[in-house]
Amino acid sequence: MTTQKPTATRPTDTGPLPVRGPGPVPVTLTVNGAEHRVDIEPRVSLLSALRDSLLLTGAKRGCDQGTCGACTVHVEGRRVLACLTLAIACEGRPITTVEGLADGDELHPMQREFIACDAFQCGYCTPGQIMSAVALLDEGHASDDDEIREWMSGNLCRCATYPHITAAIRAVRDTTSDPS
Amino acid sequence: MRPLTYSRASAVADAVHAVTVDPESAYLAGGTTEIDLLRQDVLTPGRLVDINDLPLTGIEETRGALVIGALARMSDVAAAPAVRTRYPLLAQALEAGASAQLRHMATMGGNLLQRVRCGYFRDTESPCNKRRPGSGCGALTGVNRGHAVLGTSEHCIATHPSDAAVALTALDARVHTRTTAGHGAYHIDDFFLLPGDTPHREHPLEHGELITSIEIPDTPTARNSTYLKVRDRASYEFALVSVAATLQLEQGRISGVRLALGGVATKPWRARRAERLLLGAGADRRAFAEAAREELADAAPTPMNAFKVELAQRAVVRALESLA
Ligand SMILES: Cc1cc2nc3c(=O)[nH]c(=O)nc-3n(C[C@H](O)[C@H](O)[C@H](O)COP(=O)(O)OP(=O)(O)OC[C@H]3O[C@@H](n4cnc5c(N)ncnc54)[C@H](O)[C@@H]3O)c2cc1C
Ligand code: SF4
Ligand code: FES
Ligand code: FES
Numbered sequence: 001m002t003t004q005k006p007t008a009t010r011p012t013d014t015g016p017l018p019v020r021g022p023g024p025v026p027v028t029l030t031v032n033g034a035e036h037r038v039d040i041e042p043r044v045s046l047l048s049a050l051r052d053s054l055l056l057t058g059a060k061r062g063c064d065q066g067t068c069g070a071c072t073v074h075v076e077g078r079r080v081l082a083c084l085t086l087a088i089a090c091e092g093r094p095i096t097t098v099e100g101l102a103d104g105d106e107l108h109p110m111q112r113e114f115i116a117c118d119a120f121q122c123g124y125c126t127p128g129q130i131m132s133a134v135a136l137l138d139e140g141h142a143s144d145d146d147e148i149r150e151w152m153s154g155n156l157c158r159c160a161t162y163p164h165i166t167a168a169i170r171a172v173r174d175t176t177s178d179p180s
Numbered sequence: 181m182r183p184l185t186y187s188r189a190s191a192v193a194d195a196v197h198a199v200t201v202d203p204e205s206a207y208l209a210g211g212t213t214e215i216d217l218l219r220q221d222v223l224t225p226g227r228l229v230d231i232n233d234l235p236l237t238g239i240e241e242t243r244g245a246l247v248i249g250a251l252a253r254m255s256d257v258a259a260a261p262a263v264r265t266r267y268p269l270l271a272q273a274l275e276a277g278a279s280a281q282l283r284h285m286a287t288m289g290g291n292l293l294q295r296v297r298c299g300y301f302r303d304t305e306s307p308c309n310k311r312r313p314g315s316g317c318g319a320l321t322g323v324n325r326g327h328a329v330l331g332t333s334e335h336c337i338a339t340h341p342s343d344a345a346v347a348l349t350a351l352d353a354r355v356h357t358r359t360t361a362g363h364g365a366y367h368i369d370d371f372f373l374l375p376g377d378t379p380h381r382e383h384p385l386e387h388g389e390l391i392t393s394i395e396i397p398d399t400p401t402a403r404n405s406t407y408l409k410v411r412d413r414a415s416y417e418f419a420l421v422s423v424a425a426t427l428q429l430e431q432g433r434i435s436g437v438r439l440a441l442g443g444v445a446t447k448p449w450r451a452r453r454a455e456r457l458l459l460g461a462g463a464d465r466r467a468f469a470e471a472a473r474e475e476l477a478d479a480a481p482t483p484m485n486a487f488k489v490e491l492a493q494r495a496v497v498r499a500l501e502s503l504a
Contacts, residue, residue, distance in 0.1 A: 017198045019227065022183035042186035042228070045215070065216050069281060078255075078284040084215045085285070088186050089208065089230050132281065139280070153415035154279020 020088070027088050031056065032100025042088045047071045049087035050097060058098035058127040062156075069155035072128035073097050079135035098127035101134065109176065110134050113168040121159035129155045133169050142173045181219045188230040192358055192390065198229045200360045200388025207231050207390065209251060210285035212278070213294045221304050222295070222311060236289075236392055239263070244398050250289030250391040254344065255280070257288060267396060269405035269424045273347035276409040279416050289391035292345055292355065292371070293383065296338035297418055299323065309335045310379045317379075320482075326420065329479040329488050330445035336379030337482070339443055340372060341418050346442035347407055349450050350424040354395045359386060365395075372447035401428040401436040408499040410443075410491060419443035421492045427463070427503035434458050434467075437500075441475070444492045451475045454496065463504040465497060472496035 021042035029036050031054060038053040047064075050056045050073070062070030064083045071082040074096040101108035110130050113119070120126040132155045136142055141151040148166050157165065186208075189195035199205045204226035208214055217223040236249040239260045246262055257263055258274035278286060300306040300318030307316035319327055319337055327337045348368055355371050357364040366384060373381055385391075405426035411417040421443045428436030437458045439451035454471035461467040472493035479489045 017187040017189055017194050017229065019185045019187050021185040022226075041183060043181050043184040043218075064219065066212055066282060069279065072281055079281045080285050081212075081281045084210075084212050084282075086186070086208070086211065086215065086228075086230075089188070089211070089232065136280070141280075150415050151280050154281045 025088070028091055029054070029087060030092075030094045032096055033094075038087075040087055042086065044087050045083055046073070046075075046085040046087045046090055046095070047082035050082060050095075056097050056099050059131075060124055060127060062124070062128075067156075068125070068128075069132060070125050070128040072131040072155065074131060074135060077138075079132050096131075098131055101130070108134065109172045110137075110168065113171045114165075117164045117168040117171060119161055119164040119168040120157075121161055125155060125157045125159075129157065129165055133165070133172070136169065137173055137176070142169055145170070182221070182224060182226075184218075184225070185227040186230065187227065188233060190233045192234055192236070192392065195229055195231050195234060196358050196360055196388055196390050199390070200386075202227060203387060205229055209287040209290040210253070210282075212282050212286045213290060217295060217302070220302055222302055231390070246396045246398075248288055248394045248396070250393055251287045254278070254283040254286045254288065254291060257344075258283065265403065267347070267351060267399070267402050267405065269350060269402060269407045269426065270344065270347040270396070272407035273343040273409075273422075273424060276407060276419075276422075277343040288344070288394055291342055292348075292391065292394075294342055295382075297341045298327065298338040301338060310338065310375075310382075313378075313380045323484070324482045325484040326418070326443075327482065327485055328444060328446045329481040329485060329492075330441070330449055330476070331374050332446055332480055333375045333377070333379070335377060336375035336446065338375075338379075338446060340445065340447050342448065343407070343409060343419060343422060343442060345372070345448040346422055346440045347424040348394065348396065349448040350405075350426060350438040350440035351396050351399055351402060353397075355391055356393045356395060357385065358390045358392050359388065364389065368448070369450060375446050399426065399438070401438070402426045404428060404503055405438075406499055406502055408495055408502070410495050421488055421495045423492075423495045423499040425496075425499040425503060427500060429463050429504065432462060434461050434463050439471075439475075439496065439500075441492060441496070444476075444479075444488050451496070453477075458500075463500075465501065468497040468500045469493065 024039040060070035062068035066084045073082045206225035208228040208230045236251040238249045240247045258271045264271045300308045306318040328339045353368045355366045409419045409422040424440045426438040441449040454475040457471040
């Protein structure tokens, strides 16, 4: 076996890192293209900062432990769970929420198809589903229904609207990738 | 959630120094274990040192190995062409884990250090030798359907939950680290510790020792490889049993094989006994089943998880059959 316990190679001579908190500290978040300054404790999740400080209540708190997907937002263009992300760790990393998808009064195609396909009942999971679905098409994992289901498995729906969600995603995929 | 202080490091030496000198501190990578368990009061650091800005995200082909930075995300590693062609079992193991959102967040270093999913570990009201050494083990006589049958001790029977670590164990990976004193490297077999009398010690790292990369030696036989994961739902669930396997045949005989099991043991389990039996044997169902039986011979199941002994053997046979 090739295991070596750490051996000295060179000393380190770095100064201490700045420490922030535990009380509220100013944090700058870029959400849907706009900069916001909030005073929050470092322990505050991105989900709480969005909902409670910025009053962007699209992202939902389902489980608060990474299992349901209701809090899905985009950070640096990738879908992530806002409940397991610290807001302070998102400084310098642009955030998009469901509130930022529409272009003025013009809904995002995914939002339109969720309505057209009747892809929600209570609607609690819907913002997370939509944010996940938009990212899914960017990631290119929607070639067939099986692939859509697998790559959307991180978004649970208590109302079991899954077939309609799959239909909405398929519809957007087919309109946006149709070359004609 | 407890109050916390926060620092963001942009240089490896700063991060290592900050955590090493402060026993109350912990690294924050993707946060998918750390923030979850902080919120449950299972982990209680007073300070998080955010390492997401460290330049440790590369996936590099070097002479004789593939080197994956500790902060490379699970999704990026799974998508990397070098991983997909050279180590299909690793790409499959990564994509079978968690969800698309979690894989964008979770890092390779954090994946190795993720904590067990044992319900008693996650519940601060329950006894748990891992969380509170000496307090007892709630799972031994409790709900232990998901727990381990191999590598257990009378002090802990929790399963190691990582999928990627099972593939990396089959691949003889090495874990590279940094401390304030210098560099370290661990063969993956030495990286995960059996619970024994000290279930709270899961790995040999010192406080503040930072994983910097994971090195996978060239393994030409891994091009014919697979990761089979058996679980209670089709997706987004931890393994009941999983098998990472590579297989190489010459004239119908097995000339190369790697086998590792997940979901059944207290650490990612390299099935060396089975490998020894298989080497040189014919690539048929009977040989596969015999090797699987031998590997599980020492299994110590509970009434609730006894099904895993048979399930693991069948999974080994199925994984190998798919490669033969
Ligand atoms: C709902 C859910 C489902 C999941 N399903 C699966 C699954 O099916 N399969 C699977 O394998 N995993 C699964 N996971 C676990 C997930 O893969 C891990 O939580 C993740 O890989 C941890 O990585 P991270 O970067 O988020 O680590 P963090 O949470 O940031 O860190 C984890 C621990 O490692 C330490 N740490 C992190 N990086 C380093 C480093 N470079 N050096 C030293 N210490 C470090 C931290 O201090 C912390 O203690 C699941 C998680 C959740 C929440
Ligand atoms: S199995 Fe291990 S982790 Fe679970 S309660 Fe027992 S000691 Fe704790
Ligand atoms: S609220 Fe974040 S995953 Fe459920
Ligand atoms: S529409 Fe009710 S949870 Fe999905």
